[in-house]
Amino acid sequence: MKHIVLMVILLLPISLVLTTCDGSDNENGDGGLVNGHNVNLESLELSSGNLSPSFVQSKKEYSAEVDNSVSAITITATSADDDATISINGNIASSGTASASISLSAGQNTITIKVTADDNTTSMTYTVVVTRLVSLSNNANLADLSLSSGTLSPSFSADITYYTTEVDNSTSSIAITPTVAGAGANVKVRGITVASGSASNTVPLAVGQNIVTTVVTSADNITNKTYIVVITRLESSSNNANLSDLSLSSGTISPSFSESRIYYTAEVNNSISSIAVTPTVAGIGASVTVNDVSVASGSASGSIGLAVGQTTITIVVTAGIRIKTYYVVVTRLDVPSDNANLSNLSLSSGVLSPSFAENTDAYTAQVNNNISSIKVTPTAAGVSASVTVNGVSVVSGMVSDWIALEVGQNTITIVVTAEDNITTKTCTVVVTRLSWEDSSNNADLSGLSISAGSLSPVFDVNTISYTAQVDNTVTLITVTPVVAGAGASVTVNGVLVASGTASGPISLAAGQNTITVAVTSEDSTVTKTYRVVVTRLYCVIYHVGTGNTSGTVPVDSTSYRNGDTITVSGNSGFLEGEIIWGTTKKVFIGWDTDASATAAQYKPGSTFTIGSDTVLYAIYTALRLPGPAGGLIFYDAGSVQSWGQYLEAAPVSTEWTDKVWGGFNTEVSGAGGTEIGTGTQNTTDIVTQFGTYEPYENKDDYAAKLCTYLNYGGYSDWFLPSKNELWYMCWNLKGLKYEDYLTVQNPDVPAGGVGGFSNNYYWSSSETYAVEVWGQDFDNGCQSVFPKDFLTRVRAVRAFAN
Numbered sequence: 001m002k003h004i005v006l007m008v009i010l011l012l013p014i015s016l017v018l019t020t021c022d023g024s025d026n027e028n029g030d031g032g033l034v035n036g037h038n039v040n041l042e043s044l045e046l047s048s049g050n051l052s053p054s055f056v057q058s059k060k061e062y063s064a065e066v067d068n069s070v071s072a073i074t075i076t077a078t079s080a081d082d083d084a085t086i087s088i089n090g091n092i093a094s095s096g097t098a099s100a101s102i103s104l105s106a107g108q109n110t111i112t113i114k115v116t117a118d119d120n121t122t123s124m125t126y127t128v129v130v131t132r133l134v135s136l137s138n139n140a141n142l143a144d145l146s147l148s149s150g151t152l153s154p155s156f157s158a159d160i161t162y163y164t165t166e167v168d169n170s171t172s173s174i175a176i177t178p179t180v181a182g183a184g185a186n187v188k189v190r191g192i193t194v195a196s197g198s199a200s201n202t203v204p205l206a207v208g209q210n211i212v213t214t215v216v217t218s219a220d221n222i223t224n225k226t227y228i229v230v231i232t233r234l235e236s237s238s239n240n241a242n243l244s245d246l247s248l249s250s251g252t253i254s255p256s257f258s259e260s261r262i263y264y265t266a267e268v269n270n271s272i273s274s275i276a277v278t279p280t281v282a283g284i285g286a287s288v289t290v291n292d293v294s295v296a297s298g299s300a301s302g303s304i305g306l307a308v309g310q311t312t313i314t315i316v317v318t319a320g321i322r323i324k325t326y327y328v329v330v331t332r333l334d335v336p337s338d339n340a341n342l343s344n345l346s347l348s349s350g351v352l353s354p355s356f357a358e359n360t361d362a363y364t365a366q367v368n369n370n371i372s373s374i375k376v377t378p379t380a381a382g383v384s385a386s387v388t389v390n391g392v393s394v395v396s397g398m399v400s401d402w403i404a405l406e407v408g409q410n411t412i413t414i415v416v417t418a419e420d421n422i423t424t425k426t427c428t429v430v431v432t433r434l435s436w437e438d439s440s441n442n443a444d445l446s447g448l449s450i451s452a453g454s455l456s457p458v459f460d461v462n463t464i465s466y467t468a469q470v471d472n473t474v475t476l477i478t479v480t481p482v483v484a485g486a487g488a489s490v491t492v493n494g495v496l497v498a499s500g501t502a503s504g505p506i507s508l509a510a511g512q513n514t515i516t517v518a519v520t521s522e523d524s525t526v527t528k529t530y531r532v533v534v535t536r537l538y539c540v541i542y543h544v545g546t547g548n549t550s551g552t553v554p555v556d557s558t559s560y561r562n563g564d565t566i567t568v569s570g571n572s573g574f575l576e577g578e579i580i581w582g583t584t585k586k587v588f589i590g591w592d593t594d595a596s597a598t599a600a601q602y603k604p605g606s607t608f609t610i611g612s613d614t615v616l617y618a619i620y621t622a623l624r625l626p627g628p629a630g631g632l633i634f635y636d637a638g639s640v641q642s643w644g645q646y647l648e649a650a651p652v653s654t655e656w657t658d659k660v661w662g663g664f665n666t667e668v669s670g671a672g673g674t675e676i677g678t679g680t681q682n683t684t685d686i687v688t689q690f691g692t693y694e695p696y697e698n699k700d701d702y703a704a705k706l707c708t709y710l711n712y713g714g715y716s717d718w719f720l721p722s723k724n725e726l727w728y729m730c731w732n733l734k735g736l737k738y739e740d741y742l743t744v745q746n747p748d749v750p751a752g753g754v755g756g757f758s759n760n761y762y763w764s765s766s767e768t769y770a771v772e773v774w775g776q777d778f779d780n781g782c783q784s785v786f787p788k789d790f791l792t793r794v795r796a797v798r799a800f801a802n
Helices: 002-021 436-440 679-690 703-708 723-734
Strands: 041-046 061-066 075-079 085-088 091-093 107-116 123-132 142-147 162-167 176-180 186-189 192-194 208-217 224-233 243-248 263-268 277-281 287-290 293-295 309-319 322-332 342-347 362-367 376-380 386-389 392-394 408-417 424-433 445-450 465-470 479-483 489-492 495-497 511-520 527-536 540-543 548-552 565-567 573-581 584-592 607-609 614-621 632-641 644-649 656-659 736-739 742-745 761-769 772-777 783-787 792-794 797-800
Touching: 041 107, 041 123, 075 085, 075 107, 142 208, 142 224, 176 186, 176 208, 208 548, 243 309, 243 322, 277 287, 277 309, 342 408, 342 424, 362 445, 376 386, 376 408, 445 511, 445 527, 479 489, 479 511, 573 614, 632 723, 644 723, 656 703, 679 703, 679 761, 703 761, 703 792, 723 736, 723 761, 723 772, 723 783, 761 783
Parallel strands: 061 123, 162 224, 263 322, 362 424, 465 527, 540 614, 761 792
Antiparallel strands: 041 075, 085 091, 085 107, 107 123, 142 176, 186 192, 186 208, 208 224, 243 277, 287 293, 287 309, 309 322, 342 376, 386 392, 386 408, 408 424, 445 479, 489 495, 489 511, 511 527, 548 573, 565 607, 573 584, 584 614, 632 644, 644 797, 656 792, 736 742, 761 772, 772 783
């Protein structure tokens, strides 16, 4: 029995060790021992984030949270026993020293810290669950944009932000369906939120051009991107007799198709005895014939026979009363082709220098030491031409066999033999395979390309600075760098990119954008930085402006360089503003960068220097138009106020001369208003206090009374204008103001002004004190105070709204 009891006592510690190794808490508490061994941690720290709860020896499970920008973390674990060993995620770590970097995925990452006693058996495990937060997307692109009617031109691309389309006159409204590319992004059509992938509210379409904006805001609420669709609603039927595309079943038209070009040529081999033509019309409802036979737009014509030599094919587009004819002259060769050119040439590794061109017959390329063989893909330009690579036949457009490369220079010869079996052309590629030493500290690029625009100058390994220019429609660009050295790494704008692979999309602001491409050699001793300055050209967009009721804006599809001089378009689309009374409409006067402006910054035909994307809003005015009573409007508040919106000056036939303001040395209670809208109350206060006769000279024809009792044009609500009302009357009708000791002329007012004002003084209703009142000199635009018994002119005004 003693032996049996002894075995039980020996087994109990073994059972405890197994339980502890499974990760159970140390029941002995803070600082306790397991099997006589201290397998606790004395401290536990993270390089980022904070442990929750705070560290205590008895607690074995923790959590922490870090930002999405934290992609890796280190852990510093200190054992309570100097003889214990520590492993973190299975990797040995020194006590009190930061561990190796631990990568963090977005979401939860479980990290285990195991403390093992010096008996290599007894252990304790701590667990830390680190949550790396998911960042909100900054993607403000659309993945798709579609219309309920019409077809986008060009076809939708996330990088293209400006589109046009054309709809028939019968289409009076349209819906836009935007689909966002970024998770959590918000999209608005004409300022109204739309669910991604769902149709917007219907947008009414006026005849002519209609601008619809779709604005995408990324999930991080920082990045915005605006897509613009200009929708042209035709009048009664389309008069667009253009083609939007033209293609052949054999051969290629030359030059490339453009709707404004009507003459083309093409060449086919002698073996091609017939051809079909596919025309696509640009105008809605337009019809098209090929050699006088009707063809459905976008469909192939019937077969057209080709004699040896030239055959002329006519394509006629009819749209309403307009007819346009396109011509394609197809040459069927009567002898085998003598074309021995290549149309393309590429390598499985390395980059051709210079870039491939049909007339270039000598190239070089460079590959790393680890590239021991290479393939060549030659494409012949001539019909039925044959190709050999280093004497071995290769099918045009297909890859050759592997070609072994020695360290140093290797010459590859490509020979093209034309269909006539007489004409040949030889092209050579000298491929340099670097030595291992050259590769390890090589921080060169062997190739550099961009997804839009062209590098200037053409890429060369020793050139580090480049420029490129893209249209305003290009808002994103990618860069594809190819490293020359084996094992070299490359970053684009600080973000690691695989050699030969496109970078992530890089947003382009209008103007200059600098992109840096940094290459670090395999041995990390050399870093070389290439720079590409991409200039996204500027655009000018015309907008119908506030209060538009009809007409269309000009469309400027040109992309402009910084500093270009822009000539402002005129009112080619007969823009008109809102009706102000009866059937009178505000008239277009020009353009302004401020949609709420009341005076046009730019007149048609004026110029400005562009330095950013510019939106020009149409500005309309009621000024100098006839008012309801037959006078001239001289002030527009922009919206209805408590006193009205517009001020109208009575015609010259009602004007009085040599009249007193009245009441010299008598202060009128309440007649001190000077602002717009105070003239009515000033006049009422004056007449109420003075009555039939003004109190100084007992005259019954003083200024305010004359205005109050005026009945003209069917209206009797006339009054004497306030100081500021009188100023606007002088500026907008007489065309004068006095500023910095100079008389300034209003450019919108003809010389001499309108409304028949004399070069004299006019009374306002704004009193300064008992003996003086504000008046205005209509000879130089200056405002001054005059004695109340001064004799001068009076012109009544009235206020009204729509």
